Amino acid sequence: MHASALTATLPALSPVVNPAGLPASGGVWSFAWLVVALPLTSAALLLLLGRRSDRWGHWLGVLASAGAFVVGLLAMLEVLGHDASSRVWNLRLGTWIDAGALHLDAGLRFDPLSLTFVLLVTFVGTLIHVYSVAYMEHDENRRRFFAYLNLFVAAMLLLVLADSYVLLFVGWEGVGLASYLLIGFWNHHTPYAVAAKKAFVANRVGDVGLLVAMGLIFANFGALDFGTVLAHPADHASEGTLTWIGLALLLAACGKSAQFPLQSWLGDAMAGPTPVSALIHAATMVTAGVYLIVRSGAVFEAAPTAQLVVVVIGAITLLFGAVVGCAKDDIKKALAASTMSQIGYMVLAAGLGPVGYAFAIFHLVTHGFFKAGMFLGAGSVMHGMDDQVDMRRFGGLARYMKITWVTFMMGWLAILGIPPFAGFFSKDKIIEAAFIPVDGATWRAWVFGSVALLGAGITAFYMSRLFFMTFEGERRWTTRKDGSEQHPHESPALMTWPMIILAVGSVGLGLVLALGNRFTGWLEPVTGHVEHEEPVLPAGVLVALTLAAVVVGLVLAWRRYATSTVPVVPPLGTALTRAARVDLYQDAVNDAVLVEPGQHLTRSLVYADHAVVDGGVKGLTHATVGLGALLRRLQTGYVRTYAATMLGGLVVLLVVVLAVQS
Amino acid sequence: MTLTHYLVLSGILFSVGASAVLLRRNAIIAFMGVELMLNATNLALVTFSRLHGDLTGQVLAFFVMVVAAAEVVVGLAIIVAIFRTRRSASIDDVNLLKS
Numbered sequence: 001m002h003a004s005a006l007t008a009t010l011p012a013l014s015p016v017v018n019p020a021g022l023p024a025s026g027g028v029w030s031f032a033w034l035v036v037a038l039p040l041t042s043a044a045l046l047l048l049l050g051r052r053s054d055r056w057g058h059w060l061g062v063l064a065s066a067g068a069f070v071v072g073l074l075a076m077l078e079v080l081g082h083d084a085s086s087r088v089w090n091l092r093l094g095t096w097i098d099a100g101a102l103h104l105d106a107g108l109r110f111d112p113l114s115l116t117f118v119l120l121v122t123f124v125g126t127l128i129h130v131y132s133v134a135y136m137e138h139d140e141n142r143r144r145f146f147a148y149l150n151l152f153v154a155a156m157l158l159l160v161l162a163d164s165y166v167l168l169f170v171g172w173e174g175v176g177l178a179s180y181l182l183i184g185f186w187n188h189h190t191p192y193a194v195a196a197k198k199a200f201v202a203n204r205v206g207d208v209g210l211l212v213a214m215g216l217i218f219a220n221f222g223a224l225d226f227g228t229v230l231a232h233p234a235d236h237a238s239e240g241t242l243t244w245i246g247l248a249l250l251l252a253a254c255g256k257s258a259q260f261p262l263q264s265w266l267g268d269a270m271a272g273p274t275p276v277s278a279l280i281h282a283a284t285m286v287t288a289g290v291y292l293i294v295r296s297g298a299v300f301e302a303a304p305t306a307q308l309v310v311v312v313i314g315a316i317t318l319l320f321g322a323v324v325g326c327a328k329d330d331i332k333k334a335l336a337a338s339t340m341s342q343i344g345y346m347v348l349a350a351g352l353g354p355v356g357y358a359f360a361i362f363h364l365v366t367h368g369f370f371k372a373g374m375f376l377g378a379g380s381v382m383h384g385m386d387d388q389v390d391m392r393r394f395g396g397l398a399r400y401m402k403i404t405w406v407t408f409m410m411g412w413l414a415i416l417g418i419p420p421f422a423g424f425f426s427k428d429k430i431i432e433a434a435f436i437p438v439d440g441a442t443w444r445a446w447v448f449g450s451v452a453l454l455g456a457g458i459t460a461f462y463m464s465r466l467f468f469m470t471f472e473g474e475r476r477w478t479t480r481k482d483g484s485e486q487h488p489h490e491s492p493a494l495m496t497w498p499m500i501i502l503a504v505g506s507v508g509l510g511l512v513l514a515l516g517n518r519f520t521g522w523l524e525p526v527t528g529h530v531e532h533e534e535p536v537l538p539a540g541v542l543v544a545l546t547l548a549a550v551v552v553g554l555v556l557a558w559r560r561y562a563t564s565t566v567p568v569v570p571p572l573g574t575a576l577t578r579a580a581r582v583d584l585y586q587d588a589v590n591d592a593v594l595v596e597p598g599q600h601l602t603r604s605l606v607y608a609d610h611a612v613v614d615g616g617v618k619g620l621t622h623a624t625v626g627l628g629a630l631l632r633r634l635q636t637g638y639v640r641t642y643a644a645t646m647l648g649g650l651v652v653l654l655v656v657v658l659a660v661q662s
Numbered sequence: 663m664t665l666t667h668y669l670v671l672s673g674i675l676f677s678v679g680a681s682a683v684l685l686r687r688n689a690i691i692a693f694m695g696v697e698l699m700l701n702a703t704n705l706a707l708v709t710f711s712r713l714h715g716d717l718t719g720q721v722l723a724f725f726v727m728v729v730a731a732a733e734v735v736v737g738l739a740i741i742v743a744i745f746r747t748r749r750s751a752s753i754d755d756v757n758l759l760k761s
Contacts, residue, residue, distance in 0.1 A: 636757075637757030637758075638753075638754055638757060639692070639753045639754075639756065640683065640684050640685070640692075640753070640754075643683050643684055644684050647680060647684070
């Protein structure tokens with residue numbers, strides 16, 4: 001597949017070549033639904049069988065995930081065997097909703113974009129499954145863990161394969177649920193349970209965006225399937241409406257992808273076991289937002305304002321995550337901040353329009369590999385260091401964990417964007433794309449390009465800091481929890497092999513996919529082909545500038561964290577450092593802006609409920625009881641009182657009758 | 663002696679009977695008060711019968727007598743029964759239904 005050959009068959013600037021897609025039947029398509037069904041069935045089995053499946057449950061989970069990968073691979077090969085113009089296949093599963101104006105079929109959409117995700121999710125997911133077999137070996141709930149992992153994978157696959165926003169939403173919610181269950185997997189520990197709740201609530205805020213977007217789409221398009229909605233959005237709705245749809249979709253993406261301003265859950269989500277972090281950050285969950293934006297690309301292209309907001313959000317998050325990453329001492333939280341920043345790159349690229357879609361997804365794939373590798377590496381370090389996560393208590397681990405060190409180094413070089421590692425090909429392209437003027441607006445090119453460039457430098461600094469603090473320098477270990485000496489050791493083969501495979505991907509994947517523009521060509525049926533303008537600076541200069549920024553960051557980190565002593569107690573630091581340590585006050589801001597007013601609102605509502613609603617009802621009962629007590633006094637129990645009452649009543653009756661008659 | 667005198671006498675008898683019912687505690691006396699009120703009513707009925715020149719009032723007086731006879735039977739039986747169980751004929755003691 002040569003990009004030049006493709007362009008001849010593709011109309012320029014068309015977002016979707018064949019939006020309706022070809023009906024898929026026979027051959028691989030007759031069992032392609034298994035890609036979602038396998039992990040889903042496995043999850044259900046593991047949960048229903050309970051303790052009976054404790055002994056073999058984890059292997060069933062691995063098998064289900066691997067099976068999904070095989071099915072995905074077969075579907076990929078089938079699609080690759082066709083011409084680029086017929087690479088969108090719709091697998092109809094049946095009528096789903098038939099209610100009045102809304103008729104919706106449930107179906108899976110196999111196109112280059114969804115297949116890319118399927119392969120990434122199942123491949124990286126399977127590796128993480130294998131890793132978890134060893135990592136969770138001593139956890140008595142390992143089977144339940146694998147059930148949730150399978151559910152996570154199944155939900156993510158449904159999300160990316162869905163052929164309509166509604167089915168996507170089902171997967172979307174499934175991902176939210178699975179992440180909640182996994183982040184709070186050790187929920188007997190209160191802070192972990194709180195972290196899970198936080199992730200869940202932040203995601204619900206994003207979900208509101210998706211629901212609003214779906215409502216707007218249905219009101220204006222009368223349909224919710226991608227084929228109809230994305231074909232020619234501008235025919236159905238005005239630019240203003242499309243802008244609102246785009247912003248609502250962006251809100252949804254912000255929730256799921258931890259973008260500003262809904263980013264606060266990501267750091268706390270580190271409460272989950274480390275393989276979960278790897279899964280959330282590399283394959284499932286946070287990539288969903290980028291997928292949504294790229295998938296809805298046609299809507300965004302028809303709404304330039306929404307697109308600009310996407311780019312701005314991406315740029316803000318990119319810097320935000322990078323700054324936070326520089327100050328974190330918890331190895332997992334530093335990696336989490338790094339993810340936020342890298343997803344910021346992807347969102348920024350996705351907001352650039354067709355120029356950036358392929359690069360966003362490209363970076364997503366390479367990031368999936370090196371970030372998963374680094375998270376698994378971090379898990380391996382924790383495994384060997386008695387669950388220590390404070391990088392100030394690491395140091396000099398390279399000698400003790402050779403495989404972890406080398407694989408982590410591959411991931412580190414990849415995220416830095418050192419050629420020829422994977423990140424170089426994807427991130428560099430995003431920076432280059434950011435420097436391309438949109439609609440002739442050069443200020444945008446300069447602003448967003450510089451932000452992306454600056455981000456690359458900061459990324460180099462904090463990732464090198466993480467790497468050096470963990471693996472280089474002198475030992476700063478403490479004793480183990482039980483007071484004995486720390487004995488760092490390499491992890492078992494089940495843990496190192498996934499890391500090795502991911503490291504190989506971190507090294508070679510970028511080059512393999514970038515050669516001859518293979519990846520961008522492969523995605524063209526979805527993203528469309530576009531001849532982009534030249535960046536404001538020549539591409540060669542940009543590469544040199546990026547590399548210079550990376551080297552500066554690297555050298556700074558080397559001097560501060562590898563060749564000089566790292567203080568065990570964090571120094572006070574500048575105001576910016578202190579702010580970054582608490583995630584730039586994101587929780588304080590959320591508390592002040594949302595949580596506390598919300599609590600006050602609920603408190604006043606509770607008060608109003610007590611005072612007005614309950615007060616009214618209770619007042620009525622009190623009045624009735626009081627009246628009864630008063631009337632009770634009349635019942636003395638003395639016969640003569642009753643006789644007197646009767647007499648009095650008679651007299652009154654007589655008087656009344658006489659008075660009326662006269 | 664006009665018919666008015668009969669009516670006045672009837673009123674006096676009724677008042678005496680009512681006072682006995684309202685003021686006396688002895689059940690027998692109160693009971694007699696009731697009888698007195700019934701008979702005062704009878705007197706008034708007969709008087710009005712004369713006054714209007716038809717027999718309706720007198721027929722009604724007979725009804726009252728029949729009811730009074732039945733009432734005496736039941737009432738005295740109740741009083742005797744109460745006296746047997748409570749050793750008292752005071753109607754103020756009969757207030758058990760008051761909570």
